[in-house]
Amino acid sequence: METTLQLVFLNQEASFFTVNLANPRVNLTVADVTAVMDLILAKNIFRSTGGVLTAKVRARLVSRDTVDLVSFA
Secondary structure (H helix, E strand, O other), X not given: OEEEEEEEEEEOOOOEEEEEEEOOOXXXXXXHHHHHHHHXXXXXXXXXXXXXXXXXXXXXXXXXXXXXXXXXX
């Protein structure tokens, strides 16, 4: 199973900006995620087409299973 941590922010234009991190640590805590999102905002690490990031919206873990039905190699 593939897991991704999604960190969702708002930018200056009130649009969503998502940072996707593959294979996050299994024992992540709310405090860990909050601290990293606060750091991203404080240091202006990312800039989107809608301007700088202004607020945290959510963090979520997304899990996905992939099953090959057939392989033509």
